[in-house]
Amino acid sequence: MTSVRKEIPARTFKVQYSSYRQYKEPLRRDFNKRCGYCDDIDHHCNGKKGYHIDHFRPKNSFPELSRDYSNLVYSCPYCNGGKGADWPAGNSPETFIGDEGYIDPCLSTYDNHFARSDDGSIKPLTKLGQYIFKKLNLGLRRHKLICMLEILEGLLKQIGIALENNKDYDLLNKQSAVIREYLLLQEHFRATL
Ligand SMILES: [Zn+2]
Structure with missing residues (x-):
């Protein structure tokens, strides 16, 4: 919490x-x-x-x-x-x-x-x-989803910066996983509108 x-x-x-x-x-x-x-x-x-x-x-x-x-x-x-x-x-x-x-x-x-x-x-x-x-x-579900979307947006930004400085396969895998999770959450979020 x-x-x-x-x-x-x-x-x-x-x-x-x-x-x-x-x-x-x-x-x-x-x-x-x-x-x-x-x-x-x-x-x-x-x-x-x-x-x-x-x-x-x-x-x-x-x-x-x-x-x-x-x-x-x-x-x-x-x-x-x-x-x-x-x-x-x-x-x-x-x-x-x-x-x-x-x-x-x-x-x-x-x-x-x-x-x-x-x-x-x-x-x-x-x-x-x-x-x-x-x-x-x-x-309301939207409040929870917006909070999680924001956390994922922050993670994507951090990974993007790290990738620019250092081409790393582990980071690329992490980025793909975060993008998948982000897109899924966005779908759930759109369903609440
Ligand atoms: Zn409000």
Whole structure:
């Protein structure tokens, strides 16, 4: 088991815009092209076009925060759709009450509630984690497949660099095995779309 996310995003953008939609590019940069909740990289979902801007505190209940950059999260459509307007904390300054509610993905404490299994799947570690996991559908197969595709992409890159420097048959065999596994996973991934 490892941390669910590769790094904790940080909102660094300071310019103010009149529409929250204008924040998509800076959000994408600040969130390293990844969904704040599930960590999926956006290139498996048509990049910036396919990703959403989530209002952490929902805009229906908190219209005054709808253009507040500190309330925005770069999100895949699956997590954003699952969360919707759900906000169990009501008007409380806390973002969760007991075991129900959410944690801002820019806080390091978000990662205390989840882990990543060796097969790429996300596991909730706490009751609050279970609440978020269920609402956001973090058990969707695509999250696990995207994580594994990324690991294989990293391996292929490393092998490619090693092969350039050193023509080695063992490495060539490893490269062929990784490519086969990668193509198979891609097939499974396409079946989930
Ligand atoms: Zn997501």
